[in-house]
Amino acid sequence: MTTRIACLCPGKPVLRDRADAVLAMAQAEFPDVELRFHTQCFLEQGHFAGDDATRLDALVSTANDPGIDAIWFGMGGYGSNRIAGEAIPLLGEAACDKTYLGYSDNGYLLGALYTHGIGKPVHGPLAGDIKREGGDDAVRRVLKYLSGQNVPLESGLDDRSTVAFNLMTLAMLVGTDLMPDLTDHVVLVEEVAEHLYAVDRLFFHVTQNLKGVAGIRLGRVSDVPDNDRPFGATAEEIARYWCAKSGIPYLGRADIGHDSANAIVPFGKR
């Protein structure tokens, strides 16, 4: 049975050579996968892969296309929050039968879909991750997952509902119309390219806004920029500190991050 996957870029564009590498792998290794990149993925409009109207239209028309089984996000960047709120009321029945897979900035969209019970939001590698070290494996893992093969998911998923977010994305989501109710959820977070003082600041904000969650697990905090002085605590010490202060159980590490090992984490119950 054929799995029809459409790649979209709700934030920044994907480079053509990355898309070509993903298409080549799909063709060589996944005869039962029909993969296409929407032309929107390659547009450039200031920061974004096309203006808001173009990215919104690509998202809504693809989500409402019953001939597509899964929407796979090509890149993160920034910008899915600018169209997520507008997209939700335009999504019909066909949009509910789909998997939506990506991470980082796409978390705004995954969160909004989860809030409204539309389709199956899944945290996992982007098509554009193929250019990372070990990125072939990350992309292969997603293609296997989307075509129904057995692949390892984030370890330690249990009977509790789970979500996974970039920490900054989650910090910007809380309190907005896009934010799902995460009561009794295990919340996985990861971060990239933020100073540790900014990670501390984000944990302050997020833990105060996540009362009632089952707990927080910390993914990788990578590419921390050099600062003029050491922060004085590690990322895990920061997570433990703010979890303890807000009464949220700290549940240990998670295998997510801006790297090719970034685990697949379906939102909700297993």
Added chain:
Amino acid sequence: MTTRIACLCPGKPVLRDRADAVLAMAQAEFPDVELRFHTQCFLEQGHFAGDDATRLDALVSTANDPGIDAIWFGMGGYGSNRIAGEAIPLLGEAACDKTYLGYSDNGYLLGALYTHGIGKPVHGPLAGDIKREGGDDAVRRVLKYLSGQNVPLESGLDDRSTVAFNLMTLAMLVGTDLMPDLTDHVVLVEEVAEHLYAVDRLFFHVTQNLKGVAGIRLGRVSDVPDNDRPFGATAEEIARYWCAKSGIPYLGRADIGHDSANAIVPFGKR
């Protein structure tokens, strides 16, 4: 009548030469001002001017000292949010008779004081701003203000309650225990050293979390780092966009920012 001012650093330390320059100006030009820098201001503990307990103790003991008229923050940096929540219940009657003046990271503390009706929180230049171009004037303006002389405040203040915050600080404040109720307030925001996509992201978050305010005024957005591509909108276009989208009146520019022109803005009614 003597005005007794104590400088504290709830975030990062102030450099000794900046403190000395401020003390020299106070001695030369303000015979009626008694100014001292708490020893805590010069400590270094990782990122902070002393550990949390030390900064908290300096803040609480100084605020509760009836022999001090005003607490002036020496630097911003990061860290006042780590002690503000603990400080509030420890503040007594003498703390309520004081002015608290600063900006940037100190906004967590100004916000918490305002939330609890403790003293007079004021947005304005830091002692450490003396090293900026024109910083002498900024510091002189604060010393005049704190000693009861007439100085120009932010222009356009009207009968509505007003607050002023660094945008990132306000974004991290919303939804927390420190956050004041800003219903019907005019909210002034400024930002420094953030990419425009990050400013856009912060406006998305803040406008969604500030429903019911009277309006937003935009201060300076300075030292925007170069990005690999232009964002495609100016800071003011970003402010207008998100204000319109969330139904918050955009009320024009404000004369605040990370510079020596940074206006004095008393929190609350004029």
